Amino acid sequence: xxxxxxxxxxxxxxxxxxxxxxxxxxxxxxxxxxxxxxxxxxxxxxxxxxxxxxxxxxxxxxxxxxxxxxxxxxxxxxxxxxxxxxxxxxxxxxxxxxxxxxxxxxxxxxxxxxxxxxxxxxxxxxxxxxxxxxxxxxxxxxxxxxxxxxxxxxxxxxxxxxxxxxxxxxxxxxxxxxxxxxxxxxxxxxxxxxxxxxxxxxxxxxxxxxxxxxxxxxxxxxxxxxxxxxxxxxxxxxxxxxxxxxxxxxxxxxxxxxxxxxxxxxxxxxxxxxxxxxxxxxxxxxxxxxxxxxxxxxxxxxxxxxxxxxxxxxxxxxxxxxxxxxxxxxxxx
Amino acid sequence: xxxxxxxxxxxxxxxxxxxxxxxxxxxxxxxxxxxxxxxxxxxxxxxxxxxxxxxxxxxxxxxxxxxxxxxxxxxxxxxxxxxxxxxxxxxxxxxxxxxxxxxxxxxxxxxxxxxxxxxxxxxxxxxxxxxxxxxxxxxxxxxxxxxxxxxxxxxxxxxxxxxxxxxxxxxxxxxxxxxxxxxxxxxxxxxxxxxxxxxxxxxxxxxxxxxxxxxxxxxxxxxxxxxxxxxxxxxxxxxxxxxxxxxxxxxxxxxxxxxxxxxxxxxxxxxxxxxxxxxxxxxxxxxxxxxxxxxxxxxxxxxxxxxxxxxxxxxxxxxxxxxxxxxxxxxxxxx
Numbered sequence: 166x167x168x169x170x171x172x173x174x175x176x177x178x179x180x181x182x183x184x185x186x187x188x189x190x191x192x193x194x195x196x197x198x199x200x201x202x203x204x205x206x207x208x209x210x211x212x213x214x215x216x217x218x219x220x221x222x223x224x225x226x227x228x229x230x231x232x233x234x235x236x237x238x239x240x241x242x243x244x245x246x247x248x249x250x251x252x253x254x255x256x257x258x259x260x261x262x263x264x265x266x267x268x269x270x271x272x273x274x275x276x277x278x279x280x281x282x283x284x285x286x287x288x289x290x291x292x293x294x295x296x297x298x299x300x301x302x303x304x305x306x307x308x309x310x311x312x313x314x315x316x317x318x319x320x321x322x323x324x325x326x327x328x329x330x331x332x333x334x335x336x337x338x339x340x341x342x343x344x345x346x347x348x349x350x351x352x353x354x355x356x357x358x359x360x361x362x363x364x365x366x367x368x369x370x371x372x373x374x375x376x377x378x379x380x381x382x383x384x385x386x387x388x389x390x391x392x393x394x395x396x397x398x399x400x401x402x403x404x405x406x407x408x409x410x411x412x413x414x415x416x417x418x419x420x421x422x423x424x425x426x427x428x429x430x431x432x433x434x435x436x437x438x439x440x441x442x443x444x445x446x447x448x449x450x451x452x453x454x455x456x457x458x459x460x461x462x463x464x465x466x467x468x469x470x471x472x473x474x475x476x477x478x479x480x481x482x483x484x485x486x487x488x489x490x491x492x493x494x495x496x497x498x
Numbered sequence: 499x500x501x502x503x504x505x506x507x508x509x510x511x512x513x514x515x516x517x518x519x520x521x522x523x524x525x526x527x528x529x530x531x532x533x534x535x536x537x538x539x540x541x542x543x544x545x546x547x548x549x550x551x552x553x554x555x556x557x558x559x560x561x562x563x564x565x566x567x568x569x570x571x572x573x574x575x576x577x578x579x580x581x582x583x584x585x586x587x588x589x590x591x592x593x594x595x596x597x598x599x600x601x602x603x604x605x606x607x608x609x610x611x612x613x614x615x616x617x618x619x620x621x622x623x624x625x626x627x628x629x630x631x632x633x634x635x636x637x638x639x640x641x642x643x644x645x646x647x648x649x650x651x652x653x654x655x656x657x658x659x660x661x662x663x664x665x666x667x668x669x670x671x672x673x674x675x676x677x678x679x680x681x682x683x684x685x686x687x688x689x690x691x692x693x694x695x696x697x698x699x700x701x702x703x704x705x706x707x708x709x710x711x712x713x714x715x716x717x718x719x720x721x722x723x724x725x726x727x728x729x730x731x732x733x734x735x736x737x738x739x740x741x742x743x744x745x746x747x748x749x750x751x752x753x754x755x756x757x758x759x760x761x762x763x764x765x766x767x768x769x770x771x772x773x774x775x776x777x778x779x780x781x782x783x784x785x786x787x788x789x790x791x792x793x794x795x796x797x798x799x800x801x802x803x804x805x806x807x808x809x810x811x812x813x814x815x816x817x818x819x820x821x822x823x824x825x826x827x828x829x830x831x832x833x
Contacts, residue, residue, distance in 0.1 A: 284816040285770040287627075291757060292816070296809020302802035417573075417631055430625040462646050466639025473632040476624050 174486040176427030177439035179478040183425055183471055184446040187453070190467075195457025202449075202456050206333035212448035213341040215418055216441065217396050220348045221389035223423040223440040225286075227352075228385055229365040229432030234275060234290040235393040235419060237297035239412035241267055242397025244305050244314060247407035251316030252309045261322070264398040268391030271297060275390065276383030286386075294416075302409045312409045318402040327403030337399050344392075349437035361385070365432025421468065422447045425475040427482075434483060446471070517779035519818045520766045523811060524786040531793030539796040546673035547795075552788035553681035555758050556781065557736050560688045561729035563763040563780040565626075567692075568725055569705040569772030570619065573630040574611060575733040575759060577637035579752030582607050582737030584645050584654060587747035591656030592649050601662070601738050608734025609727050611637055616723030634756075642749050652749040658742045667743035677739050684732070689777040701725070705772030761808065762787045765815045786811065 172178055191197040202208070218235050225232050242264040250260030275293055279286045305312055318327060328336045352358035360381055363371040372378045393415070401407040426443025428435030450471055454464040532540050558575050565572050582604035590600030615633055619626050645652060658667065668676040692698035700721055703711040712718045733755070741747045766783025768775030787808065794804035 278813065278817075282817060282820045283771075284820055288760075288764055288770050288816050289813070291760065291764070292809050292812040294809070295757070295761070295805050295812065299802050299805025299807070299809060303800050303806065306800055306802060417634075420628070420631060421635075424628050430628055460643065460646065462642040463639055465635045466643060469632045469634070469636030469639060472635060473618075473624075473629070476628055476632070477622060480623050 170485070170489075173482050174489060175439075176434060176436040176479075176483075177442050178427070178482055179475045180426045180439050180442035180446050182478060183475045184442060184449065186474075187446060187450050187467075187471060191449075191453055191457050191459075195454070195459045197453065197457045202453055205452075205456065206335075207455070208448040208452035209338055210335045211452050212444050213335060213338040214396055214400070215415065215422060215448065216341045216444040217337070217344055218389070218393050218415055219419040219422040219426075219444050220345060220437060220440050221385065221392045222419045223426065223428050223435060223437070224348065224352065224361055225385045225389055226420075226423055226428045226430060227365045227432060227435040228361045228382065229368065230279060230286040230382060230385065231430075232275060232290050232386060232389045233287065233416045234271060234293040234297060235389060236413045236416040237294045237301065238268060238271060238390050238393035239397040239400070239415055240407070240409055241271070241297055241301045242394025243401035243407035244301050244397075244409055245394070246398045246401040247314035247316040248305065248308055250318070251401075251407075252314055257319050257322045260316075261398055264394045265391055268394035269387050271394075272387030272390030273383060276386035279386065280379040280382050305409050313406055315406045316401050317405060322402050326399045335399075335403065337396070337403075340395075340399070345437060345441050349441075352437050357381075362433055365434070367433075418447065418451075421472055424479075425472060427479050429479065429483065443475075446475075517767055517776050517782055519815060520779050520782040520786060523765065523815060524782045524789070527786050527789050527793070527807075527811070531789060531797055534798065535793055535796030539793060542671070542673055544793070544796055546671075546675075548785070548788040548792040549678050550673075550675045551792055552784050553675065553677040554736055554740075555755065555762055555788065556681045556784040557677070557684055558729070558732050558755055559759040559762040559766075559780055559784050560684055560777065561725065561732045562759045563766065563768050563775060563777070564688065564692060564701055565725050565729055566760075566763055566768050566770060567705045567772060567775040568701050568722070569708065570626040570722065570725065571630060571760075571770075572615065572726065572729045573627065573756055574615060574634040574637060575729055576753040576756035577634040577641065578608050578611050578730050578733035579737040579740070579755060580747065580749055581611070581637050581641040582734035583741035583747035583751070584641055584749065586738055586741045587654035587656045588645065588648055590658075591654050591747075597656075597659055597662045597742075600656075601666075604738045604741075605731060605734050608730035608732070608737075610730070612727035612730025613723060615730065616726030619726065620719040620722050645749055653746055655746045656741060657745060662742055666739045669743075675739075675743065677736075677743075680735070680739070685777060685781055692777050697721075702773055705774070707773075758787065761812055765811055767815070767819050769816075769819060783815070 188199065192199065222232055222235060245264040245267050246260040249255050249263045250257050271293060275286070275290055278284065278289045302312065305314060326336065330336055352361060360371070360376045363374065363376055364378055364381055368378060422444040423440050424430070424443070425446055426435070426439035426441070428440065447468070450468050451464055454461045454467070535544060538544055562572055562575060585607050586600040586604040589595050589603045590597045611633060615630055618624070618629050642652070645654065666676065670676065692701060700711070700716045703714065703716055704718055704721060708718060737752070762784040763780055764770070764783070765786050766775070766779035766781070768780065790804055790807050790811065794801050
């Protein structure tokens with residue numbers, strides 16, 4: 166009993182329960198073959214592309230901020246790579262550096278505007294979202310005369326960022342696993358992680374405790390924008406071309422993954438494992454429906470229902486966790 | 499001396515009003531595109547194109563703005579719009595029932611989704627952003643699934659009768675859609691509700707401090723549900739006018755309205771933190787947004803510059819609101 170309670174108090178609990186629930190639903194009502202689903206690449210590829218963006222977005226949400234400009238940064242990263250290395254024929258690393266530098270730049274702008282003003286970061290990044298969409302489109306059309314740019318990546322870049330392992334699994338999955346491990350270590354084992362939780366819990370107290378809150382916020386925005394342009398860069402290398410559109414779907418999808426993963430929007434609570442599990446759950450719901458007999462038109466309905474149920478679970482589990490903390494505190498006193 | 503001070507105070511008060519910045523932005527943007535677009539833009543082709551757009555977005559932006567003044571967000575409007583137009587098309591097009599039943603059904607869908615949003619927001623601690631993302635996905639899925647189930651395709655056609663077309667879909671002079679007049683009507687109505695009735699004071703109080711608002715005896719739960727039903731209704735209304743104007747309804751429509759409506763509201767000087775804003779500001783913000791969006795096609799510039807201008811406008815608007823608000827607060831503190 167204590168074991169179950171201890172499990173439920175963890176931020177990842179709801180996402181694991183949701184995953185089990187979704188799989189059970191698909192098996193019972195959709196007749197899905199779990200082995201076939203486990204071997205399939207489609208949902209893992211989907212999860213990896215989304216997960217690389219969802220983790221830093223989740224860290225921002227733990228810190229009490231929001232970044233929706235990622236929707237523009239994914240096409241921005243891929244178009245920058247393709248214009249520099251494809252259209253202008255510069256070395257591959259220049260295109261990659263350009264894409265990542267753009268991420269750093271936009272992240273810095275987001276971060277600076279958020280810490281220097283009282284404007285909520287949702288609105289700040291809505292502004293950079295729309296602005297970057299225009300800049301990316303206009304730049305692509307002005308520089309290349311086309312809304313899609315082709316790119317022939319050299320073999321080493323293909324191998325590192327764009328190969329298909331076993332002919333179906335994108336190599337970006339390994340990047341996702343690696344980045345998840347690094348982020349998990351930073352958030353849960355280093356003082357920077359404690360700072361992030363402190364920032365989301367109470368910003369003023371965090372600053373009074375000597376945490377460089379402004380620098381930390383800007384760094385987190387840089388991480389999320391750069392992660393998005395990294396995903397765009399990998400997509401350009403893999404598919405040999407970059408499109409100016411696409412990416413808008415990532416905004417709500419990433420927020421869904423993070424929230425299903427047990428992060429609360431008001432900040433101060435969450436875990437990387439939770440976000441990771443939330444991403445897997447979301448990907449299984451969105452892509453797994455193709456393995457069921459359920460008409461895929463219902464997938465959005467299932468996503469909506471799962472999101473609300475998972476969030477409701479999170480809320481009640483968090484109350485459980487808080488009451489436990491209070492009880493322990495009382496006992497110690 | 500007295501005259502001078504009142505004049506000075508009057509000007510100061512004007513500059514501190516929430517809509518001052520958005521009015522300035524609107525004028526600047528209009529002059530900019532008038533200079534580039536010339537006769538066509540300042541004539542009826544230009545006016546009708548941005549007014550038509552402003553009417554559609556503006557109808558949704560008004561209640562979304564009220565929600566934001568009260569400290570809430572509504573993402574689900576992007577899914578309610580196609581849900582309502584498909585309801586109309588399925589009831590009156592596919593099943594060939596009278597159109598007034600279809601219109602009633604479409605509007606009822608909006609009110610229902612709004613009620614669910616409001617009910618869940620007031621009964622749980624889930625933030626409204628997340629909650630309405632959930633209902634957005636849910637309504638999107640239901641719309642798509644039910645449409646395929648009933649009609650067998652993602653687009654449904656409808657032939658509106660003359661009277662309904664005159665009420666919801668007429669175009670004056672072939673250019674100015676009747677939606678513009680509906681929008682102006684809604685503006686007057688919402689203006690009265692927010693700025694002239696005690697109900698409006700409640701909305702501001704709710705956005706300023708929810709706890710104190712409830713302690714002061716304001717029925718905060720009922721108020722929140724009313725606000726969400728209002729935004730659901732508005733989105734459904736635009737869906738109804740669209741399906742009657744174009745004679746068909748598509749499943750994949752409306753998602754652009756989510757961020758566009760929020761942008762109109764923010765350019766209009768409403769802060770997301772709640773408690774501040776005005777209907778006139780939202781109207782100015784909507785017009786500004788529509789002028790940029792449509793004016794770009796008259797200007798000879800690359801259409802993509804429109805997005806850049808809107809992004810810049812949005813950031814300028816929020817930054818200047820920030821300054822204006824600080825000014826206003828400092829002023830009232832000094833008093």
